[in-house]
Amino acid sequence: MSRIARGGRYSLDAFRHQALGEVGSTNTECLARARQGDPGNLWVTATRQTAGRGRRGRSWASEPGNLYASLLLIDPAPPERLGSLPLAVALAVHGALRSVLPPGAEALEIKWPNDVLIGRKKSCGILLEGEGLAQGRRALVAGIGINIRFRPEDGPYGVTSLQEQGSDISAEELFSHLYREMAEVLVLWDEGRAVAAITERWRSVACGIGEPIRVNLPDRSIDGRFAGIDDRGLLLLDTQHGTMPIAAGDVFFL
Ligand code: BTN
Numbered sequence: 162m163s164r165i166a167r168g169g170r171y172s173l174d175a176f177r178h179q180a181l182g183e184v185g186s187t188n189t190e191c192l193a194r195a196r197q198g199d200p201g202n203l204w205v206t207a208t209r210q211t212a213g214r215g216r217r218g219r220s221w222a223s224e225p226g227n228l229y230a231s232l233l234l235i236d237p238a239p240p241e242r243l244g245s246l247p248l249a250v251a252l253a254v255h256g257a258l259r260s261v262l263p264p265g266a267e268a269l270e271i272k273w274p275n276d277v278l279i280g281r282k283k284s285c286g287i288l289l290e291g292e293g294l295a296q297g298r299r300a301l302v303a304g305i306g307i308n309i310r311f312r313p314e315d316g317p318y319g320v321t322s323l324q325e326q327g328s329d330i331s332a333e334e335l336f337s338h339l340y341r342e343m344a345e346v347l348v349l350w351d352e353g354r355a356v357a358a359i360t361e362r363w364r365s366v367a368c369g370i371g372e373p374i375r376v377n378l379p380d381r382s383i384d385g386r387f388a389g390i391d392d393r394g395l396l397l398l399d400t401q402h403g404t405m406p407i408a409a410g411d412v413f414f415l
Contacts, residue, residue, distance in 0.1 A: 171202070171347040176232075176340065178204040185212035187231035188290055188304040194233060195292065195300035201235030206336055213306065215286055226310035227322075228332040232343060234301045235294075242353025243301070245394045247289055248363045249350040250303045251275035254285055255366055256342035258307070258323075261335055266326040270368035273387075273396045273412050278368055279326055281414070282319035284308050303343075307335060317413070360394055369414050374398070376410040383407075384415065 169175065184190055184207040191205050210223030223229055237246065254277045258269055267280025275287045285307040292300045306313075308322035309332055323330060349358055364370070367389070374387045376398060385400040395406040 169348065170352075171344050173341065173344050176202045176204060176344065178206065178336075178340070181205060181207045183207065183209045183211060186210050186214050186304070187229050188214060188288060188302045191231045191233035191302040191304075192290065192292055192300060195235065195294055195302075199233060199235070201233050201237075201300070203233040204230060204336075204340065205233070206230045206332070208332070214288060214290075214304070216288055221286055221288075221306055222311075222313035223306065224311045224313075226332070227313075228305070228307040228309060228335050228339070230306075230336055230339060231302050231304040234303070236299055237301055237347075238353035240299075242356075245350065245353060245356045245359045246301070246303075247275045247287065248390075248394050249346050249359050250287055250289065250305070250343070251277055252359065252362055252366075253339060253343040253346040254287065254305055254307065256346070257335060257338040258284065260338045260342075261323065261328055261330045263327045266328070267321075269366070271363060271366050272368045273390065274394065276318075279321050281368065282321035284321050284323070284326075305339065307339075309335060356394065357392055360390055360392055363394070364389060369412075373415040375413045375415055376407055377413070378407070378410045387412070 187205045187207050207229045209225045210229050213221035213223035215221040251271045270278050272278050276283055277285045288304040290302045294300055310324050312320045312322045369387050370389050372387055375382050375384050385398040388397040388399045395408055398405045
């Protein structure tokens with residue numbers, strides 16, 4: 162039986178989609194709807210964002226031609242089971258890109274925790290944001306920007322686009338793949354219970370396991386060897402002082 166059979170919490174028909182033109186940020190739109198009582202499982206897409214947000218307070222340049230999509234989830238799992246959600250979202254994006262890349266495209270991999278790379282260049286950005294709501298509910302938004310025609314510069318990383326990789330897919334068509342892949346991954350994720358299944362799938366497409374890396378933490382950088390991820394999804398860094406589990410940081414291959 163299909164994992165996304167009708168009627169489940171994350172069956173294909175359990176999601177709604179609102180396609181917008183120009184907005185500030187699709188993440189902001191989702192959070193506003195959550196405050197107004199939206200029950201969740203809502204996708205918001207836009208053709209252009211005027212105030213797109215990236216990680217660490219950066220902006221996300223959002224010209225027409227790329228995909229800008231956010232998924233609103235309400236109480237997707239108890240807080241202690243949310244740790245693997247960023248990995249699950251990256252797997253959904255990875256699956257969508259795998260479906261649309263032509264055979265000659267460069268390697269499609271995930272850099273910890275959730276950068277999807279093509280030929281080691283960043284092809285998308287993922288920003289998860291949460292907010293407490295009335296009556297103890299919690300909104301979680303997974304915002305996804307995928308470079309189709311336009312390559313926003315992103316600091317020290319190399320950047321690519323689907324067009325550069327030989328794909329002329331439209332944002333609408335790419336979104337239909339993302340919609341399906343996300344539903345499948347959320348069923349597999351099982352409200353955060355199936356961390357082992359998510360981490361196993363993540364390892365199979367991981368970029369750079371065994372290689373020397375630098376991890377930038379808020380207060381310092383640490384060099385070591387990327388030993389993989391543990392069963393909670395934490396990065397394991399082999400250093401001369403032993404193996405360090407790391408929950409958040411920016412990874413650079415050396
Ligand atoms: C990153 O810095 O890598 C994350 C970028 C996330 C961008 C997406 S585009 C859709 C959604 N809306 C936003 O304002 N940001 C996310």
